[in-house]
Amino acid sequence: MPPTVHLEGTTLEGGGQLLRLATCLSSLTLTPIRITSIRGKRSGGGGLKSQHLTSIQYLASASSARLSGAGLKSREITFKPPPATTSPVITDCYIQQSTPGSVNLILQAVLPYILLCATAPVRIKISGGTNVSNSPSVDYVRYVLFPMLEHIGIPGLSATLHSRGWSTGSTRVGSVTYTIPPLQSALPGFCFTQRGDVVGVKAVVLAPRECEARVREELDVVFAKRREGLFGNGEGELEVEFEDSHHEKRYYLLLVATTGTEMRLGRDWLYDGGVRAGKGDRVVQELVKKVFADLVAEIEHEGCVDEYLRDQLVVFQALARGKSEVDGGRREGELVEASLHARTAQWVVGEILGVHFDEKGGCEGVEFVPGTCSSHA
Numbered sequence: 434m435p436p437t438v439h440l441e442g443t444t445l446e447g448g449g450q451l452l453r454l455a456t457c458l459s460s461l462t463l464t465p466i467r468i469t470s471i472r473g474k475r476s477g478g479g480g481l482k483s484q485h486l487t488s489i490q491y492l493a494s495a496s497s498a499r500l501s502g503a504g505l506k507s508r509e510i511t512f513k514p515p516p517a518t519t520s521p522v523i524t525d526c527y528i529q530q531s532t533p534g535s536v537n538l539i540l541q542a543v544l545p546y547i548l549l550c551a552t553a554p555v556r557i558k559i560s561g562g563t564n565v566s567n568s569p570s571v572d573y574v575r576y577v578l579f580p581m582l583e584h585i586g587i588p589g590l591s592a593t594l595h596s597r598g599w600s601t602g603s604t605r606v607g608s609v610t611y612t613i614p615p616l617q618s619a620l621p622g623f624c625f626t627q628r629g630d631v632v633g634v635k636a637v638v639l640a641p642r643e644c645e646a647r648v649r650e651e652l653d654v655v656f657a658k659r660r661e662g663l664f665g666n667g668e669g670e671l672e673v674e675f676e677d678s679h680h681e682k683r684y685y686l687l688l689v690a691t692t693g694t695e696m697r698l699g700r701d702w703l704y705d706g707g708v709r710a711g712k713g714d715r716v717v718q719e720l721v722k723k724v725f726a727d728l729v730a731e732i733e734h735e736g737c738v739d740e741y742l743r744d745q746l747v748v749f750q751a752l753a754r755g756k757s758e759v760d761g762g763r764r765e766g767e768l769v770e771a772s773l774h775a776r777t778a779q780w781v782v783g784e785i786l787g788v789h790f791d792e793k794g795g796c797e798g799v800e801f802v803p804g805t806c807s808s809h810a
C-alpha cells in the first residue's frame with residue numbers, strides 16, 4: 434500500500450474543493466490520505482458541511498475505503514481505500530441531502546471516479562441545491578461543463594432536472610438525475626488553445642414570471658450595447674431561455690458564449706440580496722448588467738475557458754494520457770494567472786498523482802486506465 438498522503442486543509446484556497454478532489458483521487462488510485470484543518474480558511478471554524486460529507490461517504494462506500502472521523506463539522510478525516518482494487522460495483526443510486534447543499538459539487542466529487550470505475554452507464558440522482566452561490570449551477574453544468582467534457586472525449590453526459598433547489602428565498606431542496614456513461618479507454622490528452630471568435634450567446638434566465646417581458650427587454654438592450662465586446666467585427670445572435678422561478682426573491686442569469694471552435698465560456702449570477710416590493714425592476718437591471726460585463730471580461734482575455742472551468746478541468750488533465758493544455762488567456766500581454774481554486778486543484782493532483790502544471794496551464798497526465806482503479810503514473 435502506498436504511504437498515506439497528508440493534506441493540510443488550509444493550503445491555498447483552503448475550502449471544500451481540496452477535500453472533494455483528494456478523496457476522489459484517493460478512491461481512484463487507492464492512495465490513503467489524511468486531511469487536517471478541513472475547510473480551514475472558511476469562516477465559522479470550517480469543517481465538513483452536508484455536501485462535503487455526502488460526497489466523501491459516497492466515495493468511501495463505492496470504493497470500499499475505510500473512512501474515519503467524518504461527521505458534520507469534522508475538521509480531520511482519514512480515507513483509506515483497500516490495498517488492492519475490489520472491482521467496485523457502481524450502480525444507479527439516489528444521493529439524498531436534506532439541505533440545499535450544491536448537487537453539482539457532489540457531482541464534481543464523484544464524476545471522475547464513476548467515469549473511470551463504472552462498467553456500465555450509471556444514473557445518479559442527487560437532491561439538494563441546483564442553483565447555489567459559489568458553485569456551478571445545473572444550468573452551467575448542462576451548457577458549459579458537459580459540452581466541454583464532450584470535447585475532450587467524455588460523451589453522453591446528461592442532467593435531467595426534476596425540481597430546482599435554491600440557496601435564496603425560503604430554503605428549498607431540488608433534485609437532478611445525472612446519466613454518466615463510463616469511459617471505455619484512457620482519456621486522451623487535450624489542448625484547449627484555439628478559441629476562435631464568439632459566434633453566439635445563450636441566456637438562461639430564472640425570474641418571477643411577471644418580470645419576463647422586462648427581462649427580455651433588458652437583455653436585448655444590453656446585448657445591443659455589448660455587441661462589439663462579444664463578437665468583435667463578427668456577427669452573432671442572443672438566444673433566451675426563460676423559466677419562472679416561482680418566487681419574488683429568486684433571480685438567476687447564466688450567459689454562455691459559444692465560439693467558432695466550439696469552446697463555451699459562461700458567467701452567471703444568482704441574485705441573493707433582498708428584493709423589496711416593487712424593486713424587481715432594479716434587480717433585473719443589475720443582474721443583466723453585471724453578468725454581461727463579466728462575460729465580456731472573459732471574452733476579452735481570448736482564453737478558451739472561463740475562470741471556473743479552468744479549475745474544474747484540472748482533474749481531467751491530470752488523469753489524461755500525456756500532454757494537456759488549457760489556455761486561460763492574457764490580460765495586458767501577461768498570462769491570466771490561474772485562480773486560487775485552480776492552483777489548489779493543481780496542488781492536490783501534484784501531492785497525490787505527482788502531476789505538475791506549468792504556468793501556461795499545461796501538464797503531463799498519468800494516463801489513468803478505466804476499470805483499473807489504481808494509478809498508472
Ligand SMILES: Nc1ncnc2c1ncn2[C@@H]1O[C@H](COP(=O)(O)OP(=O)(O)OP(=O)(O)O)[C@@H](O)[C@H]1O
Pocket residue numbers: 447448449450451472475538566567568569570573701740741742744745774
Ligand atoms: N459561478 C460559478 N459557475 C461555475 N462554477 C463555479 C461558480 N462558482 C464557483 N464554481 C465552482 O465551484 C467550486 C467551488 O469550490 P469551493 O471549494 O469554493 O466550494 P465549497 O465546497 O462550497 O467550499 P467552501 O464552502 O469551503 O467554499 C469550484 O470548482 C468553482 O470553480
